[in-house]
Amino acid sequence: MGKHKLENTLNQIKATGKPLFIPYMMAGDGGIDQINERINFLAECGASAIELGIPFSDPVADGPVIQDAGLRALQNGTTLKLVLDEVRKQKESRSIPIILMTYINPIWNYGYEQFAKDCDAAGVDGIIIPDIPMEEEEDIAAQLSANGIAFIRLAAMTSPDERLKKIAGMSEGFLYAVSVSGTTGERAQHEENTLNYLEKLTKLSSVPVLAGFGISNPDQAKYLAAYCDGVIVGSKIVHLFAEEKQTEIRELIGETIK
Numbered sequence: 001m002g003k004h005k006l007e008n009t010l011n012q013i014k015a016t017g018k019p020l021f022i023p024y025m026m027a028g029d030g031g032i033d034q035i036n037e038r039i040n041f042l043a044e045c046g047a048s049a050i051e052l053g054i055p056f057s058d059p060v061a062d063g064p065v066i067q068d069a070g071l072r073a074l075q076n077g078t079t080l081k082l083v084l085d086e087v088r089k090q091k092e093s094r095s096i097p098i099i100l101m102t103y104i105n106p107i108w109n110y111g112y113e114q115f116a117k118d119c120d121a122a123g124v125d126g127i128i129i130p131d132i133p134m135e136e137e138e139d140i141a142a143q144l145s146a147n148g149i150a151f152i153r154l155a156a157m158t159s160p161d162e163r164l165k166k167i168a169g170m171s172e173g174f175l176y177a178v179s180v181s182g183t184t185g186e187r188a189q190h191e192e193n194t195l196n197y198l199e200k201l202t203k204l205s206s207v208p209v210l211a212g213f214g215i216s217n218p219d220q221a222k223y224l225a226a227y228c229d230g231v232i233v234g235s236k237i238v239h240l241f242a243e244e245k246q247t248e249i250r251e252l253i254g255e256t257i258k
């Protein structure tokens, strides 16, 4: 058994032989009252866990689709506090792990210790912070660890092997293998060396490895998932929710994990 519930849940799904599928959704896009509704919908579609984005004014890793969704969410008055309140309401009835994706600035404003406690109280299983370098993560890592929350690390294709090894060894819950160079968003195809990179990370990592960035259809998802444990899909899901194309979301997830 792994140290975190998130890792154990993902490993149980992995043991069924199906690829893991983690959809990303922007909290507050479509309204704050849609947060729990969309989480339930994605769970019912067969998602393995949910990556829930906290909108932020300066989202350096986000491509245009997610940036726009973040703007809409901010205009709806979405804040980290409101999202945690919503997620907490559903804690007892929720059957799927929740991972928060937030830049470090909103966590800093909230206070590291309070943030970690409130995440735990809301039943948040893991955290992704894309803009904190490994060298500066000690304080937030300590608070997350004290509250049993998995700190998911991001691996980059441009990192040398030594660094990848270190990141893979540190990641909790799963390892996020960023599979393009650049920001989030749909891509027609992935570079050929992505496959070697995923294979390498899968060998290095003791937690599940999921590929994310640039994936928007079941063929791409299955192609990459054959070299790791599963995929994360963001922009495509965000885009389909914004157009209220829930049926297409169901097909995308269903086709990938079938």
Ligand SMILES: O=P(O)(O)OC[C@@H](O)[C@@H](O)c1c[nH]c2ccccc12
Pocket (backbone or CB within 6 Å): 024, 051, 053, 061, 062, 066, 101, 130, 183, 184, 185, 186, 212, 213, 214, 215, 232, 233, 234, 235, 236
């Ligand atoms: O949108 P894409 O290309 O499908 O990529 C997933 C991504 O959106 C999601 O995981 C995410 C959204 N914002 C991020 C910032 C950093 C890392 C990851 C993310």
